[in-house]
Amino acid sequence: MKGDTSIPALPCVELAPTLEFYALLGFEVTYRQQAPNPYAATRRGGAQLHFFGLKGLDPAKAFSTCLIIVDEVEELHARFLDALRKAYGRTPVRGLPRMTRMRKGQTRFTLTDPSGNSLMFIRRDEPSGYGDDENTPATVLGKALKAARRLRDFKGDDAAAAKVLDAALKKPDAGTAKEREQALAEHAELAVALGEIP
Template identity: 70%
Template sequence: MDPDSSIPALPCVELGATLEFYGRLGFKTTYQQRAPNPYAATNRQGAELHFFGVKGLDPAAAYSVCLIIVSEVEKLHAEFSEAFRQGYGKVPLRGVPRITRMKKGQSRFTVVDPNGNSVMFIRKDEPEGYGDDDVDTDAQPASVLGKALKTARRLRDFKGDDAMAAKVLDGALKKPGGGTVLERARVILASAELAAVLSGSDRARERLRELDALALSASERDSLREEHAAVRKFIEAAK
């Protein structure tokens, strides 16, 4: 007996623009009709996405989400980023459409299409408790800053809610104390990344200047070097 299967059908504003967008990402159109209702089917290495036209659809208010399980994500993210660069002249990191940032060791990323649909690409061997810094995934960070960073990561990576993630981090940074200087530095870096997406590169650079003013030891700054460089690169790309 053949196993059951399911295929996501996502709403779209305009079929042609949607198929062109997904075509850049390697999705081949396998079926298309314009009447009596706009509808199309696409396939990329076995992953199927269908689309149907909706009059008056507002991409900014869209909430459809689809998960695609893949064998790896870092190379795929790089491939998609290059496709966007070729098609748009840059990698879209803000607004609609966009692609979320890929951090080293990350096991998922999201593409938001021109219709506001969020398609998450998730590595099939994603570890349980992904997003936690703790070896024991049931453990909770003890500090205010540590808890805020963990919450913000989940809001960004799992719910795609950049605005709420930024609000959580900003609130934690305003509280006196809250954790170690190194934790504050990590929260500032995460906040700068979100600021680049939500407010632009100028606001993100303001955040990084706060990092420069922290009394970090040489070893602490060295431990942040790779992440700091990645955030700076991201800010430049988000211009």
């Protein structure tokens, strides 16, 4: 008996640049048509993504999302980051395309393509709740770090994540010295992503 398969079909502004972008990440084109409607199928390992041209698509307002379950994420993130740096000459943390940062032990990251589609790569053995539900932080800073991480990694909302950290950092005795150091580092990363620091 064969198992069910689900393949996302994501909108794109133009097919050619979309396929070029995904080729950078190791996706191969398995099918392509221009007429009567632009459509293409890609594959990377067991992951398949299909794309269709959508007139009037505004990438800045796009909200299509796809989850891709993988065996490991840290090495994959490093490979994607290297390919994107070579292609764009920078670390893509803002604008389009962009990719969330990766810390040791993190179990997921999000890649947003030039058409605004977000692909969340999740480690297959990720603990439930993003791996941080069991250890609920007791301090204001600990809770802020958790909330900021979720806003950044799940919603792609760097501005909201920065506001959460900013509010917690203003409170005296909000957490441990280590939490304050981590919050300051994450706040600085978000400032770069938001274009506040060149």
